[in-house]
Amino acid sequence: MKTATPLARWFSGRKLVIAAPYTWLLVFFLLPFLIVFKISVSEMETVQFKDLITFNDGLVQLTLKLSNYTFIAQDALYLSTYLASLKYAASTTVLCLLIGYPFAYFMARAKSTLQPTLLMLVMLPFWTSFLLRVYAWKGLLSDNGLVADLIIGSGLDQILAAAGLISAPGRLMHTPFSLVLGMTYTYLPFMILPLYGNLAKMDLRLLEAAADLGANAWTAFWKITVPLSKAGIIAGSMLVFIPCIGEFVIPELLGGPETLMIGRVMWDEFFSNNDWPMASSVAVVMVLLIIVPLAIFYKYQAEAQEARR
Amino acid sequence: MKPANAFNRWFARGWLSLGYLFLYVPIVALVVYSFNDSPVPNVWRGFTLKWYAALVEDHELQAGLWLSLKIAFLTACGSVVLGTLAAFALVKYKRFFGRTMFSGMVNAPLVMPEVVVGLSLLLMLVSVQRAIGFPERGLMTIWLGHLLVGLAYAAVIVQSRLLDLNPSLEEAAMDLGARPSQVFWLVTLPMISQSLMSAWLLTFTLSLDDVVLSAFLSGPGATTMPLVIFSRARLGLNPSVNAVATLIVVVVAVGVIVASYMIAHAERQRLRELAEATRG
Numbered sequence: 234m235k236t237a238t239p240l241a242r243w244f245s246g247r248k249l250v251i252a253a254p255y256t257w258l259l260v261f262f263l264l265p266f267l268i269v270f271k272i273s274v275s276e277m278e279t280v281q282f283k284d285l286i287t288f289n290d291g292l293v294q295l296t297l298k299l300s301n302y303t304f305i306a307q308d309a310l311y312l313s314t315y316l317a318s319l320k321y322a323a324s325t326t327v328l329c330l331l332i333g334y335p336f337a338y339f340m341a342r343a344k345s346t347l348q349p350t351l352l353m354l355v356m357l358p359f360w361t362s363f364l365l366r367v368y369a370w371k372g373l374l375s376d377n378g379l380v381a382d383l384i385i386g387s388g389l390d391q392i393l394a395a396a397g398l399i400s401a402p403g404r405l406m407h408t409p410f411s412l413v414l415g416m417t418y419t420y421l422p423f424m425i426l427p428l429y430g431n432l433a434k435m436d437l438r439l440l441e442a443a444a445d446l447g448a449n450a451w452t453a454f455w456k457i458t459v460p461l462s463k464a465g466i467i468a469g470s471m472l473v474f475i476p477c478i479g480e481f482v483i484p485e486l487l488g489g490p491e492t493l494m495i496g497r498v499m500w501d502e503f504f505s506n507n508d509w510p511m512a513s514s515v516a517v518v519m520v521l522l523i524i525v526p527l528a529i530f531y532k533y534q535a536e537a538q539e540a541r542r
Numbered sequence: 543m544k545p546a547n548a549f550n551r552w553f554a555r556g557w558l559s560l561g562y563l564f565l566y567v568p569i570v571a572l573v574v575y576s577f578n579d580s581p582v583p584n585v586w587r588g589f590t591l592k593w594y595a596a597l598v599e600d601h602e603l604q605a606g607l608w609l610s611l612k613i614a615f616l617t618a619c620g621s622v623v624l625g626t627l628a629a630f631a632l633v634k635y636k637r638f639f640g641r642t643m644f645s646g647m648v649n650a651p652l653v654m655p656e657v658v659v660g661l662s663l664l665l666m667l668v669s670v671q672r673a674i675g676f677p678e679r680g681l682m683t684i685w686l687g688h689l690l691v692g693l694a695y696a697a698v699i700v701q702s703r704l705l706d707l708n709p710s711l712e713e714a715a716m717d718l719g720a721r722p723s724q725v726f727w728l729v730t731l732p733m734i735s736q737s738l739m740s741a742w743l744l745t746f747t748l749s750l751d752d753v754v755l756s757a758f759l760s761g762p763g764a765t766t767m768p769l770v771i772f773s774r775a776r777l778g779l780n781p782s783v784n785a786v787a788t789l790i791v792v793v794v795a796v797g798v799i800v801a802s803y804m805i806a807h808a809e810r811q812r813l814r815e816l817a818e819a820t821r822g
Contacts, residue, residue: 254628258647265662339554365787369568377584479655
């Protein structure tokens, strides 16, 4: 048995395993976020921020500048950007679910020898650069692009224009349509994978039982398959919805002036206006926006992990 | 076979085919148009390799690629080490001070908007730099940002593998007198090595692809490849981007296929050895 110095013993095993990543996350994740919060309520003095707490003639004074938040709450531009971000994220989630649920369902019911290949084919695009795949849509949707020709040739652009998704027939890029298409494309695998994981594990004898009891395939699907895949639906939806709200690259490459989203607004406050307190306030509000979907996601994640034991 | 069944089967096949078409058409188009001999994008004028030849002269892109590869390598290594530790802490130790907060912080970077992570890390680094004159923005600061997100991904992958492990093997080793560190290095680590490999590859590709964190955390002279590509793509279609994209797609596809084949092979080997060992 080797003798360890007290310090080495303290740092060994369990403590080190927990302390190393814990400290790392406290310093590089939590602390930065607290700093953002502090700056969002700080007064800016040319280059330095005023201290929040000051001593003045024996008085401890706490100064919180809330004008950024009241401005965000009252300004029509900010409000409409928040609503637009929520709207586009929600549309993307619904579209991903409509395309992804049948897709995952058919994958899970395909021949079992074929399933690893099908799964691999869903994951493969995820490994190739996300930035380049979004850029590819820019080519497909701009003038003379493959998909643009297809949509205009089939007259679909008239319907899209009538629905207000594109500004005029024949112009597909930089519209709500191109933005939501790009986000749906990017986040579809995030919907398919949890759904597939869930549907592939399902006990098919339940469906046989339903059939024996006289339910037709359609009834059995809605009464048994869909309720049993609830956890997969929620996990997939949150994995699409949450990152879509703060998305920056896709709106920047595929969106246009009408599709201003909150990530872009924060970016501009920081990089163009150099208004750090304002950018920080927008970031804090962004986190508040995703906290509810995040809580739902964590709850189901924890339940799923408990179920695996 | 009943006609309804045949219809269902064809409907399923059609839906899957259209889905895969949707996923792969952009990638194929990207590759095809990298060989297009036309100054006007989207108009096919015949086959050329000139965009690839132009890459040889493109020093901005090459410098970006080199920096990105360095950062991605460091990120992947750091993420696997910290992510494995975090996964271990969460799986093996059910009770410790602040466990809920720890678990929340491990998972949060997965879903937190990248603009928020980038901004907060930058503002902290700026305050630190003002106080002690270090660190300069560049490779180091980008690496810190990527590591934060990479840690989360690595932790999730390793965690799910650890949960699947059969605890009796580790218990047997301990019964036979192995110290905890020996159990880890000789029993646990070989069993989770495939998940470490996948985590390394995934965090490497994520880092190689990142725009937002790098944009916040890079400094003068430290422009990564995605930043170069992003600034060109913002301005419009650019055949040089297609050529780079094709090279990346080919390298990644080959790499992923070879790696997953090797992982599957090693897994089969391990299961075979395990089966033989238990048969005695």
